[in-house]
Amino acid sequence: xxxxxxxxxLDEVSKVYHGQQGMLERLRGGPSSDTRAVxxxxxxxxxxxxxGLVGESGCGKSTLARLVSGLIKPTSGSINFRSxxxxxxxxxxxxxxxxxxxxLNGRWKIADAIAEPIVVHKxxxxxxxxxxxxxxxxxxxxxxxxxxxKYPQEFSGGQRQRICIARALAGEPExxxxxEPTSALDVSVQAQILNLLxxxxxxxxxxxxFITHNLPVVRIMADRIGVMYLGELVEEAACEELFVNPxxxxxRMLIDAAPNMDVDDRSLHPIMGELPSPASPPQGCRFxxxxxxxxxxxxxxxPPKRRTEKGGMFRCHFEPDLTQMPSIADKxxxxxxx
Amino acid sequence: xxxPLLEVKDLxxxxxRQDRQIMALDNVSFSIKPGEVLGIVGESGAGKSITGAAIIxxxxxxxxxxxxxxxxxxxxxxxxSPRALRSVRGGRIGFVFQDPMTSLNPVITIGxxxxxxxxxxxxxxxxxxxxxxxxxLDRVGLPNPDLTLDRxxxxxxxxxxxxxxxxxxxxxxxVLLIxxEPTTALDVSVQAHILQLLRDLHRESGTSMxxxxxxLGVIAKMADTVAVFYAGRVAEISPVKELFTRPxxxxxEGLIRAxxxxxxxxxxxxxxxxGAMPGLGALPNGCGFNPRCPKAQDDCRTIVPPxxxxxxxxxxxxxxxxxxxxx
Numbered sequence: 075x076x077x078x079x080x081x082x083x084l085d086e087v088s089k090v091y092h093g094q095q096g097m098l099e100r101l102r103g104g105p106s107s108d109t110r111a112v113x114x115x116x117x118x119x120x121x122x123x124x125x126g127l128v129g130e131s132g133c134g135k136s137t138l139a140r141l142v143s144g145l146i147k148p149t150s151g152s153i154n155f156r157s158x159x160x161x162x163x164x165x166x167x168x169x170x171x172x173x174x175x176x177x178l179n180g181r182w183k184i185a186d187a188i189a190e191p192i193v194v195h196k197x198x199x200x201x202x203x204x205x206x207x208x209x210x211x212x213x214x215x216x217x218x219x220x221x222x223x224k225y226p227q228e229f230s231g232g233q234r235q236r237i238c239i240a241r242a243l244a245g246e247p248e249x250x251x252x253x254e255p256t257s258a259l260d261v262s263v264q265a266q267i268l269n270l271l272x273x274x275x276x277x278x279x280x281x282x283x284f285i286t287h288n289l290p291v292v293r294i295m296a297d298r299i300g301v302m303y304l305g306e307l308v309e310e311a312a313c314e315e316l317f318v319n320p321x322x323x324x325x326r327m328l329i330d331a332a333p334n335m336d337v338d339d340r341s342l343h344p345i346m347g348e349l350p351s352p353a354s355p356p357q358g359c360r361f362x363x364x365x366x367x368x369x370x371x372x373x374x375x376x377p378p379k380r381r382t383e384k385g386g387m388f389r390c391h392f393e394p395d396l397t398q399m400p401s402i403a404d405k406x407x408x409x410x411x412x
Numbered sequence: 413x414x415x416p417l418l419e420v421k422d423l424x425x426x427x428x429r430q431d432r433q434i435m436a437l438d439n440v441s442f443s444i445k446p447g448e449v450l451g452i453v454g455e456s457g458a459g460k461s462i463t464g465a466a467i468i469x470x471x472x473x474x475x476x477x478x479x480x481x482x483x484x485x486x487x488x489x490x491x492x493s494p495r496a497l498r499s500v501r502g503g504r505i506g507f508v509f510q511d512p513m514t515s516l517n518p519v520i521t522i523g524x525x526x527x528x529x530x531x532x533x534x535x536x537x538x539x540x541x542x543x544x545x546x547x548x549l550d551r552v553g554l555p556n557p558d559l560t561l562d563r564x565x566x567x568x569x570x571x572x573x574x575x576x577x578x579x580x581x582x583x584x585x586x587v588l589l590i591x592x593e594p595t596t597a598l599d600v601s602v603q604a605h606i607l608q609l610l611r612d613l614h615r616e617s618g619t620s621m622x623x624x625x626x627x628l629g630v631i632a633k634m635a636d637t638v639a640v641f642y643a644g645r646v647a648e649i650s651p652v653k654e655l656f657t658r659p660x661x662x663x664x665e666g667l668i669r670a671x672x673x674x675x676x677x678x679x680x681x682x683x684x685x686x687g688a689m690p691g692l693g694a695l696p697n698g699c700g701f702n703p704r705c706p707k708a709q710d711d712c713r714t715i716v717p718p719x720x721x722x723x724x725x726x727x728x729x730x731x732x733x734x735x736x737x738x739x
């Protein structure tokens with residue numbers, strides 16, 4: 075297969091939020107309360123590819139989405155877009171958010187909301203052409219032209235998310251950011267939206283960044299997956315490779331932690347300890363406080379990025395044999411680490 | 413066959429809206445045996461949480477229980493005076509809600525909340541209650557229980573807070589624990605801890621549990637018996653293994669097949685259920701699932717199917733499935 079051109083190149087991107095210190099703390103000369111929400115993340119997204127980002131709350135995945143979209147500026151590092159359609163220009167970018175109830179204006183008719191990106195980007199001329207395009211988009215996401223005359227309140231959550239998708243596609247984006255697009259939806263509706271997104275990916279050859287905390291969902295949607303933990307990209311690999319042969323202990327444990335539907339094996343696999351606050355991550359490797367393979371080196375030095383033979387990356391001092399996972403500590407043992 | 417610990421019969425809850433009475437729960441019946449974990453699963457609006465709240469009459473107007481018999485260990489709960497019911501809540505029935513921050517009082521220390529609860533329901537002196545509180549914080553896996561006693565809820569993480577809520581729910585030695593989405597607000601890695609904790613405590617104390625969740629994975633790991641709710645009605649009640657291997661109601665099968673499974677290898681196919689669950693008051697005639705059901709026939713569109721027992725399962729369907737699902 076010919077290598078597709080790079081659309082987005084992130085190089086050592088960091089975002090630091092400077093915490094507001096109270097006067098007392100400043101007088102006391104306490105430590106500054108800076109939070110590295112995203113720490114030295116490098117990532118390349120190629121044309122036509124869907125890259126998934128997974129992680130738990132506070133891992134920086136949404137901050138990274140906002141950095142990529144330009145809503146916030148990185149503290150250091152560079153974010154480079156290269157448009158394939160218009161060399162030299164940034165590509166058109168659209169975003170789909172988690173909550174379809176807050177991302178649509180209740181006073182706008184659906185047709186007007188979807189027409190807005192077309193008008194702003196001057197993609198069609200004349201009222202009739204715009205309306206025809208809106209109808210086409212409504213049909214594309216499984217709604218009818220008559221729905222364009224309605225207001226958002228008249229739709230269910232799943233239908234609203236379809237409207238948000240139509241609106242995002244109206245801007246004819248070269249790059250799409252999806253931030254937890256199905257997390258607010260019920261299972262049966264989530265499956266509809268995932269199928270719709272998968273069809274659109276295939277038919278429109280979309281390039282996208284898909285952010286979620288749900289591993290089964292990302293397995294369905296993504297070509298490559300990045301796993302984030304406390305602001306760092308700890309592992310990155312092709313989708314199946316990541317699930318079949320994860321290299322970072324956190325990835326392995328995250329896959330095991332979610333309860334699956336297997337009723338024959340009812341064992342649970344919690345990750346010991348709790349998620350540290352992103353404002354005060356552990357020294358050295360950020361996962362060291364919860365890692366069952368932890369050694370002294372891990373607590374002292376940040377681990378290097380290692381390349382795998384399959385083109386993936388993981389951040390670990392060692393190459394632990396993850397098929398030999400130590401049994402998970404019981405509740406007492408787990409709590410002592412928290 | 414042992415007597416059920418909790419029996420809910422023909423529970424109906426209505427929502428008064430202007431001149432209309434809308435059915436939020438329609439003739440729901442189920443029972444929990446001593447030591448059993450009953451899982452209630454369904455999508456939002458199916459009536460899961462209303463069921464939990466209706467058992468101990470925590471419904472807020474315009475929701476109102478209009479009929480139904482609720483029996484806990486032989487004693488009617490639905491006819492109890494509000495005062496008597498208050499001693500049941502937190503006493504013989506413990507409650508764990510989704511969001512630990514809203515179940516804890518933010519301006520009172522963890523210790524006081526625990527000690528007050530213990531002293532309200534058990535006849536213990538201050539020192540004994542304090543020792544019991546420390547013991548409970550230790551049992552739910554909080555480090556340094558005696559120091560945690562003097563902490564406020566905001567000083568703990570989300571997972572730690574939920575541990576405190578579980579301690580609060582269990583400290584008066586209840587016979588039934590109602591856990592309404594106990595892990596939904598938590599991260600995956602913390603969720604597994606809390607589930608493990610609930611399982612350990614359940615095994616130690618023999619408390620029965622009503623576990624309400626939308627997550628089939630949680631159901632598969634925790635429940636002995638599962639009640640599937642759809643649009644305010646019970647669609648199916650089955651032993652957990654039976655439910656996942658041989659679902660009888662088409663909605664149960666649809667729900668299982670729509671859930672993305674991490675274990676599936678290769679090309680993963682999602683099978684969504686067409687349409688969406690009808691809103692309250694917009695229920696179709698006959699079976700509530702009939703507009704989305706691939707097997708719907710004329711009788712489904714006119715008559716509400718009654719819950720019928722067959723083999724191990726009970727289901728509300730005229731045309732139940734006969735095939736097994738391959739796991």
